Amino acid sequence: MTTAARQATEPAPLPSALVERLLDHAVAGDAPPVAIFAPATGAKIADLPQSSTADIDRAFATAREAQREWAERSVGERTAVLRDLHDIVLTEQRAILDIVQIETGKSRAHAFDEVGDVAVNARYYASIAHRLLADRAARGVLPVLTKVEVRHRPKGVVAVISPWNYPLALAVSDALPALVAGNAVISRPDNQTALTALWAIDAAVRAGLPRGLWQAVLGRGSVIGGEVIGRADYVDYTGSSATGRTIAQQAGARLIGCSLELGGKNPLLVLADADVSRAARIAIRACFASAGQLCESMERVYVHDSVYDRFVAEFVDHVRAIELGADLDYSADMGSLTFPRQLDTVRAHVDDAVAKGATVLAGGRARPDLGPYFYEPTVLADVRPDMTVHREETFGPVVSIYRVGSDEEAIAAANDTAYGLNASVWTKDARRGREVAARINAGSVNVNEGFIAAWGSADAPSGGLGISGTGRRHGPEGLLKYTDTQTIAVQRVLPIAPLPGMSEELWAKTMTAYFTVMKTLRLK
Structure with missing residues (x-):
């Protein structure tokens, strides 16, 4: 069991003036409001207004008008907003960290990961947008006589449908490249974390973004998601694989593009020559960031037989030392789950595994003494294919650990999944690590890291294979997906x-x- 834990204290409510200011950026109010509550304590956060069809129509009409003027502005004017937003996020991080923690229940250290993500992406796209969006000359069919130019045109109005688990990073870091490319953005954040997205819009307006260019509509995806997709020119979605399929069908029916980052059942491989102590220590963050409620986090750990006992002993010691809590400071290592449904899934996966013979090496218990949805970070051994946790995404603080006899066995086990989002390989030999990584079916593979090395490298694309999604965020692709290319060819002197x-x-x-x-x- 986890030995270090303490009661989450009820945070002071968010100032009513702040909530009122943030809600001013939401196009909502015609539908009945929904109350949202702090996961860590159960305290009420706010009554959140909901958007009607008329509200959504109004948001898109305003966005289209604002987008036409924005697209005429120079790239330099657009990147200036990103640079100023970068500074606001860093200098005002205490305020947004409080909001993220209160809305999600995560620890402050894991909330800061989101602040860092926004800062990195704002700086990256501000620095690269000029080059990516510049008109370029292309070779014509007849040299000299055919002059060809390729231009990038904004899509128009982009819908960013973002989840609750990383409400700042996933709402903002997808919106920024869309905006700098000349688009307007309509965000549909999860109700639970809407104030985080609204804070970001407020910060962007204070950084110089024209009001109305980035708006939020509020409501459950099952209620307004289709309405948003039905009006957008492009859709960016992060969430479950099941919902991703539905969005792909809706976008396809309208012949608009979409980018989907979906679920994961990510493997971590500890090879025979790994630095066991380092792997055991850093795997903690790879597995339990945001209480495991992270698409990129590790849920399956494959350890070579020769180092298995030592790795498991050290890893379990680190797990048992994790301090649970969600106070608005850096005192806790891991926070709460966000919803009762997440707690129910975690319980069901662990209980099913134990009933079928799995061994609990650490954790395995809910902690209602700490808060409504706390669950101890849990390590399972002796997990078999007939157990739910073996193949289904848990999306919580549960890790299954397996003994393997070779690299080949580890790679085969890692690839035995319909998912393909992220993976991690541990070895002292970087060349060997790259070779193993190249054979794993995942959109990103980190060698001697969990997920931050690839995810935080904003110049490299990030996305999934298989049912983990399609399309990419980050890198040049993360911006250019929000544009259409136009070729202008001028024929001179002689006809073709x-x-x-x-x-x-x-x-x-x-x-x-x-x-x-x-x-x-x-x-x-």
């Missing part, structure tokens, strides 16, 4: 057609000779 008096047959022979010469000269 037979000259007057030239037969089609002679034209064909002439072009055949031309194509042959171009290949010989290695010209495109």
Whole structure:
């Protein structure tokens, strides 16, 4: 069991003036409000207004008008907003950390990961947008005579449908590249964490973003999600694989693009030559960040037989030392689950595994003495394929640990899943680590790290394979997906057609000779 824990104290309510200011950025109010509560304590946070169909229509109309003017602004003007937002997020981090913690129940250290994510992405896209969005010359079909230019045009109004587990990072870091590309954004944050998204919009307006360019509509996805998708020009969604399939169908029916980051059942491989102590220590964050409510976190750990006993002993010691709590400071290592449904899933997975013969090495208990949805970080051994936890995503603080006899066995086990989001490989040999990583079916693989090395490298794309999603965030792709390319070709002097008096047959022979010469000269 976890030995270090303490009662979560009820935080002071958010100032009513702050809540009122934030709600001013939501296009909502015609539908009955919904009360939201702090997961760690059960205290009421606010009555959240909900958006009606008329509210959504109004939001999109305002966004389209604002987008036309925004798209005419220079890239330099747009990136200036991102640079100022970067500074606001860092200098006002205490306020947003409080909101994130109160709404999610996570620890402050894990909430800070979101502040860092927004700062990194704001700085990255502010620095790279000029190059990515610049018009570029392309080779024409006839050198000199055909002048070709490729331009990037904004999609229009982008819908960002963001989840509750990382409400700042996933609401903001997807919106920023869309905005800098010249789009407007309509956000549909989860009700539970709507104030976090609204704080970000408020900060962006204070950083110089035109009011109305980034708005939020509020409501359950099952109620207003289809209404938002039905009006958008592009959809960016983070959430479950099941809902992702529905959104893909809705977007496909309208022939608009979508980017989907979905679930994961991520593997961590400890090879025979790994630095066991380091792996055991850092795997804690890889497995239990935000109480395991992270698509990128590790739920399956495969350890080579030669280091299994030592790794498990050290890993379990670290797990048992995790301090639970959700006070608005850095005193706790891990916070609460966010919803009763998450607690129910965690309990069901652990209870099913134990009933079928799994061994609990650490944790395995809910902690209502600390708060409504606290659950101890849990390590299971002797997990078999017939147990629910073996294959289904838990999305909570539960890790299954397995003994393997070789790299081949570890790779095969890691790939035995329909998911393919993230993975982790531990070895002292970087070359060996890269070779093993390349054979794992995942959109990102971290060698000697859990998830932050790949996720935090904003210049590299992030996304999933299999039922973990499609499309990418971060990197150039994370911005260019919000644009349509337009090719403008200007033909000069001679047409691309037979000259007057030239037969089609002679034209064909002439072009055949031309194509042959171009290949010989290695010209495109």
